[in-house]
Amino acid sequence: MDKKDLRIIFMGTPEFAVESLRTLVETGYNVVAVVTQPDKPVGRHQDRLQPSAVKEYALSKGLPVLQPVKMKDPAFVETLRSYNADLQVVVAFRMLPEVVWAMPRYGTFNVHAALLPQYRGAAPINWAVINGETMTGVTTFFLDKDIDTGRIILQKEFPIPDDADVEYVYDGLMKLGAEAAKETIDKLIAGDGHIDSKAQVVDADTELHTAPKIFKDTCRIDWSRNGKSIYDFVRGLSPYPGAWTEMKATDGGKDYTVKIFKTVKTDKPSNGEPGTIVVVKNHLLVNTANNLLEITLLQLSGKKRMETSAFLNGFHAIENYRFE
Structure with missing residues (x-):
């Protein structure tokens, strides 16, 4: 299988996801469409719409952009299906319903900014630093019905210096995540659609740290x-x-x-x-x-x-x- 023959839909919203999308597009992978959040109202009177960082990059490259309000919306699902994607890649997006993540023949994988099963949740980078971790990383895994519990494809480690803040770790994991996304796809291509993965195993004596959304x-x-x-x-x-x-x-x-x-x-x-x-x-x-x-x-x-x-x-x- 050649990388140009593998039809990919990319899903993501913030700057963190742009690095992965840019890596795939600029190294010749066949990204046929991009899914991102609807434009966000901004300004003093919420009267101006701000597109996501992913949308801005996608449009600059002439990629079709889909912005569903609801992921189960029948019109969106049918439009998504019309692209006949072989694979979906998710980076810093929202939870997907099964009708979406199960659609491609090779499934949907996510790039998560932590070494799963540790730091499942919305803010893994913040919580790793808050908890004084000296090592974090990225994980690619296949999506399933639960949040951040799917089968692990690969992991890459990233050390956290004692004086590092979230910005430093964010920038490092953003680049590492792009590498992991590309490497995961390359493994899939080399295996002609097959890729090894392993279930997440939590030992009884292992303390799991979670990464819930951060509020004021x-x-x-x-x-x-x-x-x-x-x-x-x-x-x-x-x-x-x-x-x-x-x-x-x-x-x-x-x-x-x-x-x-x-x-x-x-x-x-x-x-x-x-x-x-x-x-x-x-x-x-x-x-x-x-x-x-x-x-x-x-x-x-x-x-x-x-x-x-x-x-x-x-x-x-x-x-x-x-x-x-």
């Missing part, structure tokens, strides 16, 4: 946790969506919401209640359950992101505040 409340910092845990939490949400905390005035003054994007671990033991602030020269430190944690990059609501030194120069009476 998920991002609030709990200062009663230890310093390392908070350090990982902050970098696991930086630069987006951003860990946050309330900066409460202890003297009846104005309270603020603060996003924190970067911290530095210290070996200095805490000397006060969790959340209390300590300023040493031009350094902003916060008490945690065990050690002082230094904040080096933050943003007051309504203000621009800034280094802590600039923040302290412009914000007076910081000693009258604590984080909650």
Whole structure:
């Protein structure tokens, strides 16, 4: 089988998926159509429609684009069927009904940004960093009726440095995911439609970590946790969506919401209640359950992101505040 004979439909929405689509298109694979989310209303009055990153790339290459509101819509299903695809490739998209994922003769595989069965769910990159993992990766697997439980085709590892934030891991996995997608298809072609896969096995003594969708409340910092845990939490949400905390005035003054994007671990033991602030020269430190944690990059609501030194120069009476 030649790669030009294999008819592929690609499904994805964000920038993360574009790298995989670009790799397939620009290395000669036969992508016959692209499925992505409907354009999203944006702007102050939600009066402007923003196409997805995948749609923008697909249109730039002259690829047909389908944007169903409902994946089970009969008109969409029939249109999808009309492309007579041999394979569907899914990267950072939504859950598919069986009528869609079972349609191609060689099935549908997904590129997931974690080493399954660990970190099944919508936000695997964030949660791997939040949990202090030193290794993550990507998995390609065949879709089935449950979320992220299908048969594994291949996996590629990606180390997480201790000072890495989500942006670093996201960029690395985006490129690695594209490599995995291409390699998976190559295996399928080499096997003339057959590809080895294995069931996901979870040992009884293995702790499974999940990766649920992240909401605003998920991002609030709990200062009663230890310093390392908070350090990982902050970098696991930086630069987006951003860990946050309330900066409460202890003297009846104005309270603020603060996003924190970067911290530095210290070996200095805490000397006060969790959340209390300590300023040493031009350094902003916060008490945690065990050690002082230094904040080096933050943003007051309504203000621009800034280094802590600039923040302290412009914000007076910081000693009258604590984080909650």
